[in-house]
Amino acid sequence: MxxxxxxxxxxxxxxxxxxxxxxxxxxTTALLRAWEQADYANAARLAAGWPDYAAAFELLAEHGGVDRLKAIARGAA
Incomplete structure (x- = not known):
């Protein structure tokens, strides 16, 4: 990543x-809701504007991603 x-x-x-x-x-709450409903093309458009959120969603989907994202949220990563 x-x-x-x-x-x-x-x-x-x-x-x-x-x-x-x-x-x-x-x-941002509305943006996250839009991301939930976005197809691949629209998710890519959102990712172009907000790459840090896209990377967070991608990390969340990985094995151990929740724990890694929590570490980032705490400033420990």
């Missing part, structure tokens, strides 16, 4: 997916 995941993006993705973290503002 080449994109740096910020602790903010990690926390927002974690709470959005029910794994802890802290809530985002209204725009």
């Amino acid at each position: 080449s994109t740096q995941i910020t602790d903010t993006a990690a926390n927002h993705v974690l709470i959005h997916t029910g794994h802890g973290g802290y809530p985002a503002g209204s725009f």
